[in-house]
Amino acid sequence: VLIRYGFFTDEMMVCLIINGEKLPGEEALVKSLRQIPEAVSVMVNVNKKRNNVILGEKVRLLWGQPYITDKIGEISYQISPLSFFQVNPYQTGRLYGKALEYAQLSGNETVWDLYCGIGTISLFLAKQAKKVYGVEIVPQAIEDARENARLNNIANAEFFAGKAEEVLPDFYAKESERLGHKLT
Numbered sequence: 001v002l003i004r005y006g007f008f009t010d011e012m013m014v015c016l017i018i019n020g021e022k023l024p025g026e027e028a029l030v031k032s033l034r035q036i037p038e039a040v041s042v043m044v045n046v047n048k049k050r051n052n053v054i055l056g057e058k059v060r061l062l063w064g065q066p067y068i069t070d071k072i073g074e075i076s077y078q079i080s081p082l083s084f085f086q087v088n089p090y091q092t093g094r095l096y097g098k099a100l101e102y103a104q105l106s107g108n109e110t111v112w113d114l115y116c117g118i119g120t121i122s123l124f125l126a127k128q129a130k131k132v133y134g135v136e137i138v139p140q141a142i143e144d145a146r147e148n149a150r151l152n153n154i155a156n157a158e159f160f161a162g163k164a165e166e167v168l169p170d171f172y173a174k175e176s177e178r179l180g181h182k183l184t
Contacts, residue, residue, distance in 0.1 A: 002045070002055070004079055005038070006070035007089050013041040013068045015081040017055060019048050030063045040064045043081055055082060067144075072096060075123050077148050082140045084117040096124045105129050114164040119145030119157065126157045134159040135167045 002015040014033050016023060023029070023044055033042050041064040047056030059066075059081050067078040070085070073093045079085045086092040099121070105111070105128040113122040116134030118141050126132045126149075134157065136142050142161040149157045160167045 002081060004068050004081070004085070006068045006079075008071040009069050010038050011040045011068040011070070012036065012038040013043065013064075013079075013081065014039065015041075015043045015045050015059075017045045017047055019046075021046065026062065034063060040068060041066065045081055057082075072120055073124060075120075075148075075152050077118055077120060077123075078144055078151060079118065080140060080144055082138065083144050084141065086120065092120070096121060100125060100128060103128075112168065114168070116145060116159065117141050119148050119159060122157050122159070123148055123152060123154055126154045130156065132157040133171070135164045136161060137163055 004013040042062040044060045046058040067080045111129045111132045113134045116136045122132045122134040139161045142159045145159040
């Protein structure tokens, strides 16, 4: 059982991780879990692989919404079962605040957040940068990052799904081509 809890929103997601397609007693279990006042989501994650990875790629919504919402600082984030999110948003907000302070952004910078997950650092820095690009290999995380930018009305953040070591050089090769420069 994976439980995600929004410290600032009191929203709770219960995600049951199973190694098959069916969950015996599914309806009764959902009925019980719906009695928890904070519950907004009940999901099943299927992982049939025999390895040390806990979550599989297939997620099925049993009840409620497919995410919870929480905050880091003033930024709200929608968090799905496959999303990485810091477990202590209070301390994360303080840590990100220090990173923002040390970065001394003037508003003219382009920032790259490699391995950005759902965009927590990207969106936090976007308030003081000219442009922020986030790169993450997990497509669901990139979808969440884009949704989080929309949710917070942040227009100066753009997200790419792929390997950082491929996305970054491709981006600059295309940008160089667009500007008529040759990369050396």
